[in-house]
Amino acid sequence: MPLSVGVKVYQAGAVDDLNEPVDAWAAPIATPVYGWAPAGTGEPFLAGREAVTWDLDLYVPPGFSVAAKDRVEVGGVEYKVEGVVEQFNSGPFGFAPGGRVRLKRAEG
Numbered sequence: 380m381p382l383s384v385g386v387k388v389y390q391a392g393a394v395d396d397l398n399e400p401v402d403a404w405a406a407p408i409a410t411p412v413y414g415w416a417p418a419g420t421g422e423p424f425l426a427g428r429e430a431v432t433w434d435l436d437l438y439v440p441p442g443f444s445v446a447a448k449d450r451v452e453v454g455g456v457e458y459k460v461e462g463v464v465e466q467f468n469s470g471p472f473g474f475a476p477g478g479r480v481r482l483k484r485a486e487g
Contacts, residue, residue, distance in 0.1 A: 380411035384437065385452035413438040413477065415453055437480040439453060441468055451482055458482035469478050 385407025393403035418434040435458060437451065445451065449460045461481040468475035 380413065382414055383409045383411050384415075386412065387450040387452065387457070389446065389448035389450075393446045402448075404450050409449065410443065411440065412443070413440060415482075434484075435482040437482055438477065439464060439480055440477040441475045441481070442464075445479065445480055451480070453482065458484045482484065 387404040387407045390403040390405055393401050395401045415435050415437045418436040435453060437453070443464055445460045445464060447460055447462060451458050451460060452453050459482065464478045464480050466478040467477070
C-alpha cells in the first residue's frame with residue numbers, strides 16, 4: 380500500500396519527573412492504510428464557541444488495530460482516535476475488505 384499513517388499507542392501508567400500520572404504516547408509507528416477522507420462534523424453551532432473541529436475517516440486493511448486513547452498522525456497532523464476500528468469483514472463469501480477508524484481533531 381502506498382499510503383501510511385503514524386500510529387501512536389497510548390502509554391498507560393506513565394508518570395512525570397515528580398511521579399505524577401500523565402498522558403503519554405509511544406513514538407509513531409508507520410502503518411499502511413488504504414486512505415482517508417473528510418467525515419464531516421456533528422458539532423452543534425454554539426454562540427461564543429470558537430473551537431474548530433476536523434473529522435477524518437481513515438480506511439484501513441484487515442488487522443489494523445488502534446484503541447480509543449491512541450493517536451494517529453495523518454499528513455503530519457495528529458488526530459485522536461474515536462472509538463474502535465469499525466470492521467466490515469463479516470460479509471458473505473469470506474470478503475474481508477478492512478474497516479474504518481473515526482479520527483477527530485479540535486483547535487481553539
